[in-house]
Amino acid sequence: MLRPRSLELHVDRDSVAMGDDAVSHAGVLTVRRGTPLSAAIEQSAPEIRSPGWSWVAVVDGETAAVWSVDHGVQLLVADRRLRRGPVDVFFRYFVQIDPAWLFDRLARGERPDRRALEEQYAPIARERYRAELRRRERELDGRLLSTACVEALRRFGADITLHADVACEFAHGDDDWVVRRADTMFQVFRGRGGPIASLRPHAFGEAWLIGMLGAAVRVAEGREALPDAAVSPDLELTRSGGRWMSRGPTVVQVHSELAARVAQLAHGRSVSQMVEVLDA
Known part of the structure; x- marks a missing residue:
């Protein structure tokens, strides 16, 4: 056969x-x-x-x-x-x-x-990833964060240690922060572990980042973390399993109540407007 x-x-x-x-x-x-x-x-x-x-x-x-x-x-x-x-x-x-x-x-x-x-x-x-970021920082003109965002970070005491087209690293107080672009998401890390925030669109992510640093500075000065300011009614957040999340074109995934409140404050505001509000 x-x-x-x-x-x-x-x-x-x-x-x-x-x-x-x-x-x-x-x-x-x-x-x-x-x-x-x-x-x-x-x-x-x-x-x-x-x-x-x-x-x-x-x-x-x-x-x-x-x-x-x-x-x-x-x-x-x-x-x-x-x-x-x-x-x-x-x-x-x-x-x-x-x-x-x-x-x-x-x-x-x-x-x-x-x-x-x-x-x-x-x-x-x-080690390889950091070497690649240094290469991109050195050889490519693009930067992840806008000039206005970088200026605001420095205004609130951030020491920027790396800034390339896909990532920015800086120290603030006792914490090391990393901001990365992941596809369309604006991801933020503080210290070790996973992201503390995943946000979209990019401009909203920048405003949120400034809000978090501004809140830390206000607390260090003995003030309330956030001012008593109007927030946009168009951003609705729900809490699920220790995370605050949104639905719709503005994406929010954060892991603390303060981060959620900052997101509500940042929604509809530019970086410069966030600085004005936080300085009040």
Whole structure:
């Protein structure tokens, strides 16, 4: 009896973000019997392709390769021709761990524990990211924050240490602040951990940032954090799970009551208007 000339690959992958898991990623590919394992992995690679992203291919339960746009298939096992099917191929998402670094670690026998490897890679990632920001600051003319915002930050005592087109870092009091552009979002970090605010549009984010620094200065001077000033009725915030959020074209996601009150004060005001209100 003649054997079929083809065999099936049962392919699936991790989701990369919320919403990506709304539909199944499982599928079936057909390849010629005798196709090399490396070619089968390349043919079934994830459709989400971005430089610097790493995927670990698990074939029939065995960690077989690192795959990336940058380097293609980097086998962790000997290449072989596939003779029997179906073959299960699952791609595990290893985020923005450098694929060459990841392959080196796994080739040395490191377990494919994503959390542990992320922790190992984190200092390298931070160093590379900061070097890239310095390069952008040095070589590109664009800046994330407007001149008016930078002047207002300095007025309220901020010491700006880095300002590129996608990020701004400054010290204020005992805190280190970072502002980043993430797609259309204006994200703000204070100290370690995740963002304390995600805002849109950009001009509103700048006004909110000035409001937060101005509030800190007012408290240090023995005054109420925020003045008794009119707020826009068009920004409605709801509290859910320790966060204050809005709906509509103006996006607010903040993690404290003060941050929510600043958002209400900043809505509809420019940076210069926020400075005037806070100085009152």
